[in-house]
Amino acid sequence: MRAKQTTTIDEYIADCPENVQPHLEKVRAAIRKAAPDAEEAIKYGMPTFVQDGNLIHFAGWTSHIGLYPGSKPIEMFKDELAKYEISKGTVRLPLDKPIPYGLIGKITKYCVKRNSERAAAKKHKRK
Numbered sequence: 001m002r003a004k005q006t007t008t009i010d011e012y013i014a015d016c017p018e019n020v021q022p023h024l025e026k027v028r029a030a031i032r033k034a035a036p037d038a039e040e041a042i043k044y045g046m047p048t049f050v051q052d053g054n055l056i057h058f059a060g061w062t063s064h065i066g067l068y069p070g071s072k073p074i075e076m077f078k079d080e081l082a083k084y085e086i087s088k089g090t091v092r093l094p095l096d097k098p099i100p101y102g103l104i105g106k107i108t109k110y111c112v113k114r115n116s117e118r119a120a121a122k123k124h125k126r127k
Contacts, residue, residue, distance in 0.1 A: 034108035052115035
């Protein structure tokens with residue numbers, strides 16, 4: 001969808017179609033609220049939040065927002081995600097339906113906890 005390589009989430013969003021941009025800003029805000037200490041990055045060509053590793057990625061498409069938290073969070077929230085198209089590590093949130101920003105926040109908080117526990121286990125293992 002993008003012709004040029006972006007280096008910031010601001011650039012990424014600005015490069016998306018105008019009708020998608022407000023949705024991406026709200027997804028970004030929901031993630032930021034749930035993970036205030038996370039850093040923003042572009043990884044795999046997508047907006048990414050990083051805290052003790054990649055937390056969550058998202059992307060704007062013509063007809064949906066792609067959310068990429070990994071397979072475990074999708075499994076954990078499968079009941080709440082049941083009305084969306086999902087695959088192993090992907091959730092497709094259609095633009096013609098309300099975006100579940102609260103659920104995005106819950107998934108992000110889960111990812112923060114997951115990454116924190118992984119980092120603590122790694123640190124403990126090194127001792």
